[in-house]
Amino acid sequence: MKKIAAALAFAAMSIAAHASPETDSVMATLKIKYPNTNFTSVEATPLPGIYELTMGKNIAYTDKEGHYFLFGSMYDMEKRQDLTASKREAANKIDVSKLPIQDAIVRVKGKGTRKLYLFSDPDCPYCKQLEAQAFPQLDDVTIYTFMFPLDSLHPQASAKSESIWCLPAAQRAAAWDKLVTQNVPAPAAKCDNPIKRIAALGDSLGVRGTPTLFSADGRILPGAADAARIDAWLNGAK
Secondary structure (H helix, E strand, O other), rough: OOOHHHHHHHHHHHHHHHHOOHHHHHHHHHHOOOOOOOOOOOOOOOOOEEEEEEEEEEEEOOOOOOOOEEEOOOEEEOEEOOOHHHHHHHOOOOOOOOOOOOHOEEEEEOOOOOOEEEEOOOOOOHHHHHHHHHHHHHOEEEEEEEOOOOOOOOOOOHHHHHHOOOOOOOHHHHHOOOOOOOOOOOOOOOOOOHHHHHHHHHHHOOOOOOOOEEEEOEEEEOOOOOOOHHHHHHHHOO
């Protein structure tokens, strides 16, 4: 019993040592001043009197009174290190296990052990560049493509996406490849499809443009990166 009591006392001391009345006070001030903002964490920074805030996917810095907010990155110039980058990446991660892969076009290259989740518009020039230049050089990857037509930019993209979905499931991957690499659309067709669901999903994940890629551990890579960068990113590089 004495050993248990000692262990509990040590645990309590450890928690107390890590607790910060200072950051708790800042959090309380922020919640009073900005009750409609969801502050998920407040941490002290190496800069005295400045605190790092996490608000959903947003990272900011503030003074003790929460009067001024700064958005951007904090750098340690001596170490040449971006102190905000890891927090921003963690805030932007998603839970890919919740992605509805039944609504995706699936392509497997090689063994397909690595996973890549792609939001793409069939008429987006950067999506076409990604498909024509980068993807052919990738190996050992399963690509889940969620058709995410941006109607305001490409008025025909939704119809082209729907026509692909109306094909038998086994034909969709080839039809998508043909559309984005050769500009040959599938025969026009209408059917029940997931395009509106995917649009809502993309909005909820913060997808603002195409192409947008997510890795198996939820990291995001926007834009038409080259094959070498995607390969390193899939292997865990930031």
